[in-house]
Amino acid sequence: MPSSVMPTSRKGDGRSLPDAVSAIGLRKSYGDKVVLDGIDLRIPAGTVFALLGPNGAGKTTAVKILSTLVTADAGDLHVDGHDLTTDPQAVRAAIGVTGQFSAVDGLITGEENMLLMADLHHLSKQEGRRVAAELLERFDLTDAASKPASTYSGGMKRRLDIAMTLVGNPRIIFLDEPTTGLDPRSRHTMWGIIRTLVTSGVTVFLTTQYLDEADELADRIAVLNNGRIAAEGTADELKRLIPGGHVRLRFTDPAAYHSAASALEEVSRDDDALALQIPSDGSQRELRSILDWLDSAGIEADELTVHTPDLDDVFFALTGNDQPAQPHQSKETVR
Structure with missing residues (x-):
């Protein structure tokens, strides 16, 4: 350009x-x-x-x-x-x-550090003291202003x-x-x-x-x-670059669980927990589609959670770092 x-x-x-x-x-x-x-x-x-x-x-x-x-x-x-x-x-x-x-500079006070910076910016002594006082108050340092910064x-x-x-x-x-x-x-x-x-x-x-x-x-x-x-x-855009997002449906009624598991495609089952995991990017469109399907089938899930990859997952995937990301997944629950 x-x-x-x-x-x-x-x-x-x-x-x-x-x-x-x-x-x-x-x-x-x-x-x-x-x-x-x-x-x-x-x-x-x-x-x-x-x-x-x-x-x-x-x-x-x-x-x-x-x-x-x-x-x-x-x-x-x-x-x-x-x-x-x-x-x-x-x-x-x-x-x-x-x-x-x-x-x-740890050898001088917080206020003196501020006044030194004011001098470097060619502020007058009066203006420098005013600006220093305002900023020290803004950053909750007024009480410590007269103490050496090393403390x-x-x-x-x-x-x-x-x-x-x-x-x-x-x-x-x-x-x-x-x-x-x-x-x-x-x-x-x-x-x-x-x-x-x-x-x-x-x-x-x-x-x-x-x-x-x-x-x-x-x-x-x-x-x-x-x-x-x-x-x-944006953070959300980057998270959507990484696979692994899913919607988890949990049931308390075994019959409802088995009906949903039989009807849904590409679903992972957890029979012990009566839970299903559906691949999803976590978008509002996909979530609405799942909820509409449950309503039309007359199936009620007791808990719905949306799991999306976090920035740890994005970072390790994009940088090729072989250190595993820690699971800090975001979660939204709908009952």
Whole structure:
């Protein structure tokens, strides 16, 4: 695509606006090692985009390139409408970056870390103190603001790290594995912060090792493997790529069970549990078809559950990892 043509996203009112991040044909190699092999990414403004992949897949390299920290070998790259090659300074002014490792200085207080960041953004002392105070309150760090950051818990340091990233009021934030090493409570707190950022209009580019995190937060997900995008879509779209979805009917009446088992095709039986398993993609259309069939046959199932593959299944299938996925299947029960 010529650099003069910017990819766009379609708003609900029909207007087209530039994508917050656009990468067409992004390539990067280190010697003979190809890290990114011509990948395409388009991220609409005001959304969360998650990039998944095994260790060494190139997720962090993609973040470093799009945040101007590393130069790409090739690609038509735009961030916030600015060409990454010809106007990197404008890109830097529009973004914030929180890396895998905290940028917090543990030798100074939380407030001093914030004020240092305000100085780097050339804010006046008065404005810097105002912004620091507002962000420390927003991230529930006011009580700890005068304490050395080295005394903070992992979750507090991560919140301070993101608060420091927001000092420059960025429109696009790159979060490179922001919850690695955090306990479950701190992870959920971080998820709430990310949702709030997006509600305020910020675009979030997220890399993560936690598949449930991508499932919970991301509007769109791309799976990076061997330098290429193996698949991209919403979480539900990706889950439908993987076989294994099914509808399970359980009966308490043996006669109803045997009638259903005899009439249904391509069904797996569990005679001990009086349960039938029907292959299904979990769509509303297929579910309605099964319910209509039960009604027309005068058969009543005591329990119906819909099982769909989760992102663990998708990840392992697309990346060729031989480690088995753990069963975290979603389930909906209709009685």
